Amino acid sequence: MKNYKLPFNLIVLSFFSALLFINCKNSSEEKVAEKETGKMEYPAEWMYNQRAYPNNYINKDAYKEAIAQSKQILANRSPEAAGEWTFVGPLNTGGRITDAAIAPDNDDHLYLATATGGIFRSYDRGVNWTPIFDNESKLSIGDIAIAQSNPQIIYAGTGEANGSATDGAYFGDGIYKSNNAGDTWTNVGLPESNHIGRIVVDPTNPDRVFVAATGQLYGKNNERGVYRTTNGGTNWEQVLFVTDSTAAIDVAMNVSNTNIIYAAMWERTRKPWERDYGGLSSAIHRSMDGGTTWSELGTANGLPAPNAQTGRIGIAVSESDPATVYARFTTNQITNEFDGLYKSTNNGDNWTLVTSAGALSGIDANFGWYFGNVRVNPTNSSEVYIIGFDIAKSTNSGSSWSTLGGMHVDHHALDFSRTNSNFMLAGNDGGAYFSENGGNSWTHFENLPITQFYNIEVDYQHPERLYGGTQDNNTIRTLTGGLSDWQSIIGGDGFHVNVDPIDNKYVYAESQYGNLRRSTNGGNSFQNGTNGINGSDRVNWNTPVILSPFSPEKMFYGSNKLYTSTRAVSWTAISPDLTDGLHPSGSLAFGTLTAIAASYNNLDVIYTGSDDGNVNVTFDGGATWTDVSAGLPDQYITSIAMVPSDDMIAYVAVSGFKYLDYTPHIFKTTDGGQNWTDISSNLPNIPVNDIITYPAENILFVATDLNVWYSKDDGANWTILGNNLPLTVVMDLKFHEPTKTLFAGTFGRAMHSYDVSDILDIGENELASNSIKIYPNPATSEFTISQSLSSEGTVQLFDISGKKIKDLFSGNFSNDKNIIVKTEGIPAGVYLVKVNLGNQSITKKLIIAR
Known part of the structure; x- marks a missing residue:
């Protein structure tokens, strides 16, 4: 029996408890909720706590064993041994996108990485999407990167890195590589990285790759920092490590001098009941020799001084003018509020504050640890984007800003066509969007089955x-x-x-x-x-x-x-x-x-x-x-x-x-x-x-x-x-x-x-087998009842209340193995198709859609 009495010496951290409930979304419904409950709420730690209570620990080896056991069951049974699931929606709602990529050689080839739904690919500019990562069983994706010199080569980092409520519960197992545009994948290492913040592929050498690994979200580990491979993932070297609680959240490369590498390091510790998303080790590091040695950039370069409140940092290097670099900072170890955009025009030697904190107040909506990205138009070094709760765009290097509308909030991804800079692909908690006019208007993809x-x-x-x-x-x-x-x-x-x-x-x-x-x-x-x-x-x-x-x-x-x-x-x-x-x-x-x-x-x-x-x-x-x-x-x-x-x-x-x-x-x-x-x-x-x-x-x-x-x-x-x-x-x-x-x-x-x-129906009944199939289901103009029976019988159609609508068939089933039924005159809805064989019967559900 458990004791319900509160310990006398319990320390109530009321201040943090209030902060834990701060919410980050500004819909009218949530404002009502705040008014009624007196609480504002963060995205919760609920999913992690479910899986980690009471030891604040998730056994990754147990998860690997469970995956292997599950795959073995599926592999060892014939396809006929089990039926098929039917997708029932929604397609138009969307879900969290963590990264988006446009193939450098073809704007019709699009890729979307999701928080818990795997990777989707389209070969027709989003008219159709195909899941291409389902066989890997690690459907939380942190980042995806296409090799510019060979678009058939793609790297995917498993484990979302945005510090969200689901990150710690759904960790990854390293980097995957595809040599055939995503048709098949191979795990190429970093199995203990947990969450991947960014992958950068050398634009001239697809085997040379840098990875920002964040490590465990709810815990400390040494398998974090910046990693480098020069042989396509066969071997990895940890080239930048700060502390066992400092994540590498972003990495960027000078495309004209690929020895110049920038890394954003982020000190963060988290428990289900405690969040500390800032620290003295949150800083930008730079390497001038391809990642072999690094130096921290700070006040001597014009960047903010080390501060216990410094949170997530984002970096972007201009492709059209690679000496131009942008960095966005946050402050406040709990909320990670936007704290300015800095620009360098000399490869990071000197930085200038181009956007003050107040100029984009609220862009991170009290939870900047969830976003933290910055992007630059590949053809215009003055066109920069701050990705946060909303997306802000500047065409003058941060002197003034406009907010891009027409999309769901909570943004994580933005990519540009390399052949038409007006074509953009964006991803947020509401799904994926594209723009064909430089972000002035956006169209939502309403054909993605990724709702959470x-x-x-x-x-x-x-x-x-x-x-x-x-x-x-x-x-x-x-x-x-x-x-x-x-x-x-x-x-x-x-x-x-x-x-x-x-x-x-x-x-x-x-x-x-x-x-x-x-x-x-x-x-x-x-x-x-x-x-x-x-x-x-x-x-x-x-x-x-x-x-x-x-x-x-x-x-x-x-x-x-x-x-x-x-x-x-x-x-x-x-x-x-x-x-x-x-x-x-x-x-x-x-x-x-x-x-x-x-x-x-x-x-x-x-x-x-x-x-x-x-x-x-x-x-x-x-x-x-x-x-x-x-x-x-x-x-x-x-x-x-x-x-x-x-x-x-x-x-x-x-x-x-x-x-x-x-x-x-x-x-x-x-x-x-x-x-x-x-x-x-x-x-x-x-x-x-x-x-x-x-x-x-x-x-x-x-x-x-x-x-x-x-x-x-x-x-x-x-x-x-x-x-x-x-x-x-x-x-x-x-x-x-x-x-x-x-x-x-x-x-x-x-x-x-x-x-x-x-x-x-597990009794002795001929109809209890897979002897009856109905397709297509849902049906529109007609449907087929495919059966393998050999006796006299009937088929009837009922509505969901049990009222008979019509008789569909009567006679010897062996004479008509495929019974085709026209739906003309039958309203859209859910129906029951009842097959009768002597004193036996079976009922199948049918949906008629218009």
């Missing part, structure tokens, strides 16, 4: 209506099941969203730290839904909110206590603090509830889980609570699932990587939590983010950091669901019972669905 979902939802009555809470792209939905018509319904980062399964005019959605909204008109408008929640409660970045499966007008909300409400009109606490109490740092983002499960049979039985490893249960509606954590590991509780037929049976999933030789991640109780059984079996030792049950057949589905896994024998054996979902982070699962469809929300590759009817 935290949570998802499907409308029970209208399963074509899909919802999801996303990183930096609001809570979004589609009402048609379309791929490109998703729209925002509330702002901020989106999290839990719930649609009443009985009366879907009630929709509930939240942004960060439990800022819940309620809608009574189907999500068309929202009002505050947190009345009654104590403002001094601790709330998680992703605060759990659920509807009772027994009576969905009843709701449960978890801060550090459990609240209940009818339709979120007003909340009442029904528990004491169910966590270990206030974190020693004083941060109100820790010591919170993270998972809630409620009975299908009554309002009395509720289980809760917390970020500090507690599981509690009540059997009397909250009057009394029992800590049932004994027998469970002290790890972050990510999900709890109850069996509809028995309140005493529940499943608990935990996050974290293997710490000892074996670390279980899924547990089952059959006695209300008095005893727990490890049912992880052959599941890799990786975080499990969600678990759902199909209890009639002891079938379980789990979302993990490496795909969706399922078990048909109550956890005795696990395998990967489907063949075509990349080994990516899956955050949330939703099951739609009428259509037997499982939906998966990924963090970086949007949302997918899977028809699990064959898995659920």
